[in-house]
Amino acid sequence: MKESTNTYKSQKLIRVFLKYEKDTIQQITITGDFFIHPEESLERLEGELVGTKLEKSAIMEVVERSLTDSQVFGFDSQAMTEAILGCLDK
Amino acid sequence: MNIDGIRVLETGYNSAPWNMAIDEALLEGLGDTPTLRLYGWRPAAVSIGYFQSLEREVNVTTCNKYGIDVVRRITGGGAVFHDSELTYSFLTKSYDKNIMESYKVICDAVIIGLGRLGFSAKFSPINDITINGKKVSGNAQTRKKNVLLQHGTILLDADIEKMFSVLKVAPEKIHDKTITDARQRITVLNRTFDETATALKAGFGEKFNAEPVIDALAWQEQDMAKKLVREKYATKRWNWKR
Numbered sequence: 001m002k003e004s005t006n007t008y009k010s011q012k013l014i015r016v017f018l019k020y021e022k023d024t025i026q027q028i029t030i031t032g033d034f035f036i037h038p039e040e041s042l043e044r045l046e047g048e049l050v051g052t053k054l055e056k057s058a059i060m061e062v063v064e065r066s067l068t069d070s071q072v073f074g075f076d077s078q079a080m081t082e083a084i085l086g087c088l089d090k
Numbered sequence: 091m092n093i094d095g096i097r098v099l100e101t102g103y104n105s106a107p108w109n110m111a112i113d114e115a116l117l118e119g120l121g122d123t124p125t126l127r128l129y130g131w132r133p134a135a136v137s138i139g140y141f142q143s144l145e146r147e148v149n150v151t152t153c154n155k156y157g158i159d160v161v162r163r164i165t166g167g168g169a170v171f172h173d174s175e176l177t178y179s180f181l182t183k184s185y186d187k188n189i190m191e192s193y194k195v196i197c198d199a200v201i202i203g204l205g206r207l208g209f210s211a212k213f214s215p216i217n218d219i220t221i222n223g224k225k226v227s228g229n230a231q232t233r234k235k236n237v238l239l240q241h242g243t244i245l246l247d248a249d250i251e252k253m254f255s256v257l258k259v260a261p262e263k264i265h266d267k268t269i270t271d272a273r274q275r276i277t278v279l280n281r282t283f284d285e286t287a288t289a290l291k292a293g294f295g296e297k298f299n300a301e302p303v304i305d306a307l308a309w310q311e312q313d314m315a316k317k318l319v320r321e322k323y324a325t326k327r328w329n330w331k332r
Contacts, residue, residue: 034166042141
């Protein structure tokens with residue numbers, strides 16, 4: 001299993017810690033100074049990202065679906081997707 | 091927001107776990123009357139946002155060396171070094187469902203208060219208040235159990251060197267966040283805690299057209315806060331959650 005971290009500056013800062021194998025997310029922790037209401041939405045997103053292919057369309061779909069009922073300030077689904085995929089460049 | 095009165099709690103200077111525990115205890119037990127709490131931090135402290143990593147944001151070793159408290163908030167946003175400042179919490183069951191609008195409404199109350207001290211301050215979305223374009227106040231809010239809690243800092247003075255020694259600034263931000271630049275981007279009131287507290291009470295009273303009524307923490311709130319310190323805010327499980 002490979003591990004990588006990435007920090008991505010959107011309106012607020014997103015930091016991603018990723019474990020992946022065969023281009024699939026095995027474990028992910030997302031931290032940063034953004035706001036999500038309700039706050040528990042982030043844990044749900046992290047859970048739903050596990051098993052997702054490290055491909056732009058697949059990640060963006062999970063991010064958008066998972067946060068659809070949440071209010072987010074500091075990043076959008078595009079930024080979160082780029083923050084996650086940025087781990088592959090490290 | 092349409093309210094009759096504002097309960098005001100001046101809880102003085104407290105440790106970081108106690109400060110965050112009181113805010114949550116107030117949220118848990120809030121009645122129909124909104125509450126404005128005014129407080130400070132002793133010892134000085136670093137609070138991190140709910141979503142932040144303590145390890146990645148804070149020099150914990152330096153904090154330990156200086157006797158600086160460290161605590162995770164229940165609100166999002168960034169890491170804050172609490173030293174010479176006044177912190178407020180405002181809790182209400184009557185609020186705009188639009189989050190940005192509610193930030194603006196509550197920050198307006200702070201801005202009116204700062205106006206009483208002679209400062210022309212502005213709301214700077216997402217969550218800041220500025221004077222002449224420089225940040226003087228950061229704010230964060232959460233909504234739980236039909237209660238809105240917004241807390242925020244108002245800088246009375248700033249020890250920039252100490253601030254940068256306890257906060258780890260990301261390289262992605264460092265180009266505009268050097269110590270020199272911080273002095274250009276941050277401003278302080280240079281007023282006393284009491285002067286600022288008086289102005290803030292008046293600001294909230296005026297904004298919400300409601301009489302501020304001084305009160306004290308109820309024993310139930312103190313008991314709840316003690317429990318929250320013990321079981322949450324003083325624990326590694328909570329503070330090192332991410």
